[in-house]
Amino acid sequence: MRRKLMRIGSVSILLVYFLAYFFRLVSLPHINVFAADLTEASVRLSRMDVSAAASGTDTILVVAKPATTxxxxxxxxxxxxxxxxDGTPANITVTTSGIPSTYQGESLSAWPGVGSAATxxxxxxxxxxxxxxxxxTLYGFYIxxxxxxxGTSGQKxxxxxxxxxxxxNIDTKTVxxxxxxxxxxxxxxxxSVPASFNFALGSNDITLGDLSSSATVNDNVIIDIDTNAGNGWVAWTKSSNTYLNSASTSDQINTQGSIDGSPTAYGAGSEHYxxxxxxxxxxxxxxxxxAAEYTGTGGSGGTLSTTYQEIATSTGPGDNDGITYTIYAAASAINEAADDYIDTLTIVGAGNF
Structure with missing residues (x-):
């Protein structure tokens, strides 16, 4: 009988302890251990490289959509x-400034109340x-x-x-x-951008026609220059003779002056080329x-040479740059009559890359 009472007493004591533990649990603040899943959650690292540190330019975007009211x-x-x-909350900085307006095509709202740093x-x-x-609603913020x-690669x-x-806890999800x-x-x-240089003469003929001792005549060709040379381009010219030569009469209409960095004056009635x-x-x-030698105005022009002379330059890349290449000539009163006065002018260019 005594042993039976002892067993009943033991059970009673256990029941008392159980009830005390139960009431202690229900009297504690409610903690939702089993939180619901967030509807969506994502973390985008601006750099996925090992040891990359979050910064204002390399941010960590945290995105989540709550499920529970x-x-x-x-x-x-x-x-x-x-x-x-970082163990210091103030060093873990956050912001909603500049977050994307959408995430995976869905409108993304600034996460309210995140402040400027962890708490x-x-x-x-x-x-x-x-x-x-x-x-x-889908929310987001930057760390x-x-x-x-x-410091090591792999999934985290x-x-x-x-x-x-x-x-x-309300909602949670592991990504x-x-x-x-x-x-x-x-x-x-x-x-890479390949080097490019185009140098094109608009015509291969300068036709002066009948020369006069009373007036200067002229004709020109237009030169188109296109290049991506970083230091620009250069154009040169040379004359086969430095004069217009008549084979039938052996007479010549000569260029005047010297190559000295300034054009030479000429006038009607005086032979010039x-x-x-x-x-x-x-x-x-x-x-x-x-080039200064060839910056003539009405009444002056540069002297021709049988060696290449710079006539124009440019300092950098250009498209549709142009040179108007004009020949001025007149005969003297004693230049012999003939229709075969001729010279060959060579005009070349190069890009300075």
């Missing part, structure tokens, strides 16, 4: 092993303030400092959890990110200019 007061972002998490840090868990969220990627986990002020080695999250884009170069500026950074 509750009053959010904070969220926690738990970084998996390998991530370096608490415990090991790998970062606590960030939050205002109340609307279920079904701009205080987090460094793991990050958990996002919304919380009440109790605090109690995976991939950490890469040796900048393999980047693609190097290379290209001179060159004038005028430039036009197309598009591009280059500035074309005629």
């Amino acid at each position: 509750a009053t959010e007061a904070s969220l926690q972002v738990t970084f998996g092993s390998g991530f370096t998490v 608490a840090v415990s090991s790998q868990i970062v606590t960030i303030a939050s205002s109340d969220l609307t279920p079904g 701009t400092g205080g987090i460094t990627n793991p 986990e990050i958990t996002i959890t919304t919380r009440t002020s109790a605090p109690a 995976a990110v991939d950490i890469m080695e040796n900048d393999t999250d980047q693609v190097s884009v290379t290209a 001179q060159l004038d170069a005028d430039v036009t500026n197309g598009t591009g950074s280059g500035t074309p200019a005629a």
Whole structure:
């Protein structure tokens, strides 16, 4: 009988302990251990490279869509092993400034109440303030400092959890990110631009017609120059004779003056055979200019030579740059009559790359 009473007493004591433990549990603040899943959650690392640190330019974008109707007061972002998490909350900076307007084609709203920095840090868990969220709305914010990627490659986990002020978990979800080695999250884009130089004469004939001792006559060719040479272009010319020669009479109409950096004056009634170069500026950074020898105005022109002389240059790339290459000539009163006065002028150019 005594043994039976002892067994009953033991059971009674156990029951008392159980009831005390039960009432102690129900009297504690409610903690929702089994939080619901966030409808969506994603973490985009601006750099997936090993040891890349979050910054204002290399941000970590945290995105989540709440599922449960509750009053959010904070969220926690738990970084998996390998991530370096700064232990000072103020160093883990956050912002909603500049977040994308959409994420995977869905409207993305700024996460309300996140402030400018974390409010608490415990090991790998970062606590960030939050205002109340609307279920079904996709929210996002940037982490701009205080987090460094793991030093080894591979998949890592990050958990996002919304919380009440109790605090109690509301919604949570764990996402995976991939950490890469040796900048393999980047693609190097290379290209080349081939050198280009176009030098085209608009005509291969300068026709002066009948020369007179009372007036100067002229004709020209237009030269088009197009190049991507960084240092521009140069144009030269030379004369086969430095004079117009008549084979039938052996008479000549000679160029006047000397090559001295300034044009030579001429006038009607005096024999002359001179060159004038005028430039036009197309598009591009280059500035074309005629050589001083060939910057004649009415009544003067540059002297021709049997060796190449610079007639114009440009300082940089140009498209549709131009040279108007004009020959001025007149006969003297004693130049013999003939219709076979001729000279050959060679005009060449080159880009300075």
